[in-house]
Amino acid sequence: MDYSYYPGCSLHSTGVAYDDSMRATFAALDANLVDLDDWNCCGATAYMSVKETVACSVSARNLALAEQAGLDLVAPCSACWCVLNKTLKFMHELPELRQNVEDALQEAGLTCNFETAVRHPLEVLITDFGAEGLAARQKRSLNGLRVACYYGCQIVRPALATEDDAEIPMALDELLAGLGATPVPYPPKARCCGGMLVATFEDVAAKLCDELVDWARVENADCIVTTCPLCHANLELLQEKAASGNGAERAPLPIAYFTQLIGLALGCTPEQVGLDHNFVPLTHEFPAFTEAPSHAG
Amino acid sequence: MPSATGMAGLPAEPGVFGKTERELHEAFLTEVDRIPGGERLRRCIQCGTCTGSCPVSYAMDLTPREVVAYFRAGAIDPILRSRTIWVCASCYQCTTRCPANIKITELLYALKRVSYDKQVFPHRFPVYVLSETFVQQIKKYGRNHEAELLRKYFLRTGIRRLFKQVPLASKLWQRGRIRLRPQRIKGIDGLRRIIARAEQFDRPPMHEKEAGRTREVGYEAIG
Numbered sequence: 468m469d470y471s472y473y474p475g476c477s478l479h480s481t482g483v484a485y486d487d488s489m490r491a492t493f494a495a496l497d498a499n500l501v502d503l504d505d506w507n508c509c510g511a512t513a514y515m516s517v518k519e520t521v522a523c524s525v526s527a528r529n530l531a532l533a534e535q536a537g538l539d540l541v542a543p544c545s546a547c548w549c550v551l552n553k554t555l556k557f558m559h560e561l562p563e564l565r566q567n568v569e570d571a572l573q574e575a576g577l578t579c580n581f582e583t584a585v586r587h588p589l590e591v592l593i594t595d596f597g598a599e600g601l602a603a604r605q606k607r608s609l610n611g612l613r614v615a616c617y618y619g620c621q622i623v624r625p626a627l628a629t630e631d632d633a634e635i636p637m638a639l640d641e642l643l644a645g646l647g648a649t650p651v652p653y654p655p656k657a658r659c660c661g662g663m664l665v666a667t668f669e670d671v672a673a674k675l676c677d678e679l680v681d682w683a684r685v686e687n688a689d690c691i692v693t694t695c696p697l698c699h700a701n702l703e704l705l706q707e708k709a710a711s712g713n714g715a716e717r718a719p720l721p722i723a724y725f726t727q728l729i730g731l732a733l734g735c736t737p738e739q740v741g742l743d744h745n746f747v748p749l750t751h752e753f754p755a756f757t758e759a760p761s762h763a764g
Numbered sequence: 765m766p767s768a769t770g771m772a773g774l775p776a777e778p779g780v781f782g783k784t785e786r787e788l789h790e791a792f793l794t795e796v797d798r799i800p801g802g803e804r805l806r807r808c809i810q811c812g813t814c815t816g817s818c819p820v821s822y823a824m825d826l827t828p829r830e831v832v833a834y835f836r837a838g839a840i841d842p843i844l845r846s847r848t849i850w851v852c853a854s855c856y857q858c859t860t861r862c863p864a865n866i867k868i869t870e871l872l873y874a875l876k877r878v879s880y881d882k883q884v885f886p887h888r889f890p891v892y893v894l895s896e897t898f899v900q901q902i903k904k905y906g907r908n909h910e911a912e913l914l915r916k917y918f919l920r921t922g923i924r925r926l927f928k929q930v931p932l933a934s935k936l937w938q939r940g941r942i943r944l945r946p947q948r949i950k951g952i953d954g955l956r957r958i959i960a961r962a963e964q965f966d967r968p969p970m971h972e973k974e975a976g977r978t979r980e981v982g983y984e985a986i987g
Contacts, residue, residue, distance in 0.1 A: 480910045521959055528958060624859065625869070658857075661853055
């Protein structure tokens with residue numbers, strides 16, 4: 468199966484482990500991720516919130532390129548996924564804005580019908596491969612790994628990326644449970660990590676992340692599993708800061724991308740899924756990741 | 765003749781709004797009208813579900829519920845000067861739970877745009893600087909170069925803030941998560957033309973004099 472792939476800016480720097488694990492996981496599933504040629508920034512909330520036409524036009528350039536490529540567009544960064552879908556929605560609901568955006572695209576000789584599906588990999592794995600499809604290709608069990616499945620906001624609200632409950636999403640829990648992991652009860656699974664507040668109002672973001680980590684600890688989770696590079700970075704960086712600030716030494720809770728765990732379950736090596744890029748690589752908590760995969764499943 | 769406008773655009777006489785307040789109200793209504801379902805604002809029952817659901821309402825000076833109440837009372841200026849619109853992390857919890865289906869997050873976006881156009885915030889205000897620095901990056905490269913964005917942002921909001929990030933930056937570096945060289949897209953010229961055209965449709969800042977303040981971080985500064 469072929470997909471257009473939109474990594475987004477974060478996956479080329481702080482979120483490089485997500486990029487590695489996306490490519491490894493899809494390769495293990497014999498699916499082809501074709502990089503969207505010459506993609507640009509999605510527009511992001513920093514832009515979207517203040518300059519609407521500019522934000523939508525910047526975003527629309529990617530949609531125009533994806534339309535030329537003719538495949539579904541997979542956007543792993545939850546914020547990119549949300550912004551690109553928001554642009555699609557606006558283009559269908561606001562004719563005046565759409566006219567202006569189309570005018571702007573013309574400047575680069577681009578046109579767009581805004582019909583390309585923008586999909587999050589969590590939904591792609593569930594819809595196109597399914598728990599059974601993944602299990603059939605499983606080479607390493609996740610038995611015994613206690614996971615706190617954290618969805619964050621942008622793939623849950625304002626629109627859901629998967630067919631799920633907006634208050635208590637379970638899609639990721641079920642997917643990982645199907646591979647042998649034990650999802651722990653995790654009430655804040657769709658709460659906000661603070662997003663870009665980490666740069667503007669850091670104390671506010673720190674409080675949100677503290678709560679997310681505390682909940683996971685209460686349930687003795689081995690790690691928090693994320694679907695977004697910004698959630699991942701915030702949870703890691705703010706734990707690191709808290710540890711250096713108050714002197715209370717507590718080992719940081721590992722934060723892993725869901726594609727890292729799924730990739731490992733499908734037999735990828737820790738290097739292939741970029742485990743070393745994480746602040747805590749999980750290999751100590753779960754030594755089975757370093758062993759050679761078996762076919763037992 | 766005494767001005768009809770008192771301090772900060774508040775009415776000098778009860779019920780009589782000055783020019784500034786009227787302008788703000790109109791600008792805001794224009795924004796709200798553009799949001800699909802924006803008219804639902806009038807249906808607010810002041811239940812407080814938005815405030816109760818908001819994970820950051822504790823850090824706001826006006827809660828989301830109060831923002832709607834202030835707006836309906838015609839007091840726009842206090843909202844535009846509040847921390848609220850900038851503390852919102854766009855998590856949409858208020859929007860999905862609102863029993864009257866009011867799109868509160870979009871409302872705050874609209875308020876942000878009016879505040880941005882009117883430049884109603886302190887000099888070197890972090891959210892504004894971050895946003896401007898971000899926009900500059902996109903015009904320069906077409907992509908966000910995280911390392912450069914954060915370095916410039918922290919430098920512009922105070923050099924001490926930059927120094928405080930050094931330990932974390934070095935940790936990210938050790939983990940191979942900092943890209944030194946920015947990537948410029950091939951179609952950067954086309955993207956710049958798209959942005960230049962799109963900018964003509966977005967409302968420019970209202971006051972030329974105050975807008976001058978943005979020039980130090982504006983398009984002209986880009987090499």
